[in-house]
Amino acid sequence: SQKIEQNSEALNIQEGKTATLTCNYTNYSPAYLQWYRQDPGRGPVFLLLIRENEKEKRKERLKVTFDTTLKQSLFHITASQPADSATYLCALALTGGGNKLTFGTGTQLKVEL
Amino acid sequence: GAGVSQTPSNKVTEKGKYVELRCDPISGHTALYWYRQSLGQGPEFLIYFQGTGAADDSGLPNDRFFAVRPEGSVSTLKIQRTERGDSAVYLCASSLMGQHPNEQFFGPGTRLTVL
Numbered sequence: 001s002q003k004i005e006q007n008s009e010a011l012n013i014q015e016g017k018t019a020t021l022t023c024n025y026t027n028y029s030p031a032y033l034q035w036y037r038q039d040p041g042r043g044p045v046f047l048l049l050i051r052e053n054e055k056e057k058r059k060e061r062l063k064v065t066f067d068t069t070l071k072q073s074l075f076h077i078t079a080s081q082p083a084d085s086a087t088y089l090c091a092l093a094l095t096g097g098g099n100k101l102t103f104g105t106g107t108q109l110k111v112e113l
Numbered sequence: 114g115a116g117v118s119q120t121p122s123n124k125v126t127e128k129g130k131y132v133e134l135r136c137d138p139i140s141g142h143t144a145l146y147w148y149r150q151s152l153g154q155g156p157e158f159l160i161y162f163q164g165t166g167a168a169d170d171s172g173l174p175n176d177r178f179f180a181v182r183p184e185g186s187v188s189t190l191k192i193q194r195t196e197r198g199d200s201a202v203y204l205c206a207s208s209l210m211g212q213h214p215n216e217q218f219f220g221p222g223t224r225l226t227v228l
Binding site: 031041098 | 155168204222
């Protein structure tokens with residue numbers, strides 16, 4: 001069966017450290033993968049998109065990697081801040097699937113002072 | 114407003130009733146999506162419009178759910194004979210186009226509670 005797995009347990013890290021979140025998928029052939037941030041009571045907010053033929057993307061303190069052999073994406077936040085505390089969702093879009101997204105369950109990140 | 118808006122923000126209804134949820138996408142966005150999010154889960158795709166037509170409705174759970182977008186802008190998600198299991202946050206998103214990798218802009222959602 002098709003699955004998208006993200007760390008179900010919350011990730012607690014200290015301010016200034018690098019947070020690394022994992023997204024693993026099985027039985028999908030995604031055309032691209034997106035990462036979103038979601039705060040309580042709000043809709044998801046787009047952060048980064050990476051295509052199947054790209055290995056890495058960066059945006060300010062954010063970095064995403066995409067390994068289609070391992071079927072895994074890693075999402076890094078460097079120099080983390082308490083304001084980065086939120087739930088982070090990975091989402092796959094399949095080839096020929098339009099822009100329809102299939103989301104993981106999300107990982108809650110808490111950055112502590 | 115510049116973002117996607119959804120009304121109402123909260124809807125409480127009784128089992129068996131009919132509800133309508135409204136989405137106003139960002140002006141000029143041709144693609145519109147409906148998702149449903151249960152507590153502790155990621156959004157689950159329901160239906161996607163490209164213009165006025167439903168390009169993919171494979172996520173609608175059953176025939177009690179229906180969505181329209183008659184003029185290619187505002188969309189309404191309609192749920193008939195609501196059940197307690199329909200309780201969730203219903204999210205709407207829009208993007209510039211549907212067939213290219215574009216970021217989706219989400220609204221704040223409508224929290225539906227079926228008693």
